[in-house]
Amino acid sequence: MNPQQKLATEASAFRELLKHLDANKDVQNIDLMILADFCRNCLSKWYMAGAKDQGIEIDYDQAREAVYGMPYSEWKGNHQLAATPEQMAAFEARQAAQK
Structure with a gap:
């Protein structure tokens, strides 16, 4: 796979995600954080950083709109629902385990 094909493949995988x-x-998002240690907001931050790497300045709201498909x-x-006490406990346990 050449670099352009690799880039196109990665972009396609991101669009599918x-x-x-x-x-x-x-x-x-709390479920994603508990299970995978990332969420839609993390993707938004990575998207914003990727744009910056390309010399393109976008703000966090623009990045979130690209990920969420609408204004956040x-x-x-x-x-988005409020996190349940069980979700918060699971999130906090995951955070504590990573320290």
Whole structure:
């Protein structure tokens, strides 16, 4: 695989990940953090950093809109639930285990 093919393949995989997350809005960011130690907000930060590496300045809100497919405030209002005490306990346990 040449560098251009590798880049296109990676971009395709990222687009599929975003489509998968979009199709599974019921999976909360806290669940992703507990299970995989990353969430949609992490992807947004990585997207913003990747743009910066290319000499493109975008802000966090623009990066989140690229990942969430809509303004974050809209996604949050329509899809994000408050974390349950059980979710917070699991998240805190994961954080403690990583120290």
